[in-house]
């Protein structure tokens with residue numbers, strides 16, 4: 001990693017993992033000694049833990065969050081001629097699963113406050129070819145999943161939740177991954193439940209669907225060497241499961257820390273009068289949502305996002321833009337011919353959004369530097385004390 005002066009690193013995975021080093025070594029040693037590197041009791045135990053945590057009856061491990069989404073669509077039999085509604089303001093994997101199967105993504109705009117799916121726009125986009133809706137619970141906050149499920153149910157369309165950034169999040173106290181027919185989780189190292197490599201999980205309350213997901217994740221093979229469907233090979237390996245079970249024990253604590261960090265950012269930025277149309281817009285918390293703060297995402301107004309980011313970088317404060325190019329503007333999706341005229345909030349968000357450091361081990365002092373740096377961009381000297 002490049003060593004720049006670190007006043008507020010965007011992320012420090014080591015810092016978060018270090019306190020649990022002994023637990024990891026112990027769990028990994030058990031896997032080494034067991035000689036079982038795929039499946040085995042660690043994987044099924046994690047599946048049970050995630051199912052319970054997400055209040056879904058079933059959970060099926062797979063190789064990544066991207067595979068979870070792909071497998072969900074495969075299990076639904078989605079293919080050419082089918083339409084899948086998905087926000088354009090998301091990570092690539094929410095959309096590539098659709099085009100990979102030859103189906104057509106239909107891009108929905110987002111709400112300006114939460115950056116999540118705009119349900120009014122969603123309704124306008126439904127046609128008799130709509131075969132699935134993929135709401136994304138972006139940055140750790142659920143989309144209006146109750147309303148989305150109502151709209152979908154009234155037309156008999158399955159909902160696949162992209163909960164990659166939202167394990168433990170809830171809407172009306174009901175967890176992400178328990179609302180739709182299928183919930184998709186990622187254990188990519190930067191996610192709230194991050195592994196030491198790739199990993200993913202699918203949840204479902206429907207026993208038949210859960211069985212199909214497992215079938216597709218295992219070469220469609222059942223019994224051995226008899227292939228019912230053309231599945232893929234997508235397994236959560238036992239080392240990841242062992243690591244993730246350790247992390248599960250500390251997940252709620254990690255979420256509380258993230259939440260405390262978010263609360264301090266909001267309080268300090270308000271206090272320093274950094275909030276306003278030409279300055280910063282703070283994240284909006286939907287009163288029905290339990291936010292797990294995978295990201296702390298602000299808007300920088302007045303066309304100043306990129307200069308703000310450069311200013312922070314100069315001072316050694318990390319930041320990132322999630323996401324600079326919406327999916328409808330990606331080169332690989334140009335063939336879809338979407339001009340973006342009905343995605344104004346998506347395009348505005350891509351131009352204004354800035355993600356600030358947030359991870360459980362971020363110290364108050366570092367946070368202070370971040371806020372001071374934001375303040376100094378507006379020529380304000382922050383008078384802050386942790």
Ligand SMILES: *Cc1c(COP(=O)(O)O)cnc(C)c1O
Nearest residue numbers: 064065066091093164186187188
């Ligand atoms: C991370 C992520 C994915 C993909 O997860 P991987 O495990 O990296 O494949 C999908 N959707 C969203 C919204 C994500 O943030």
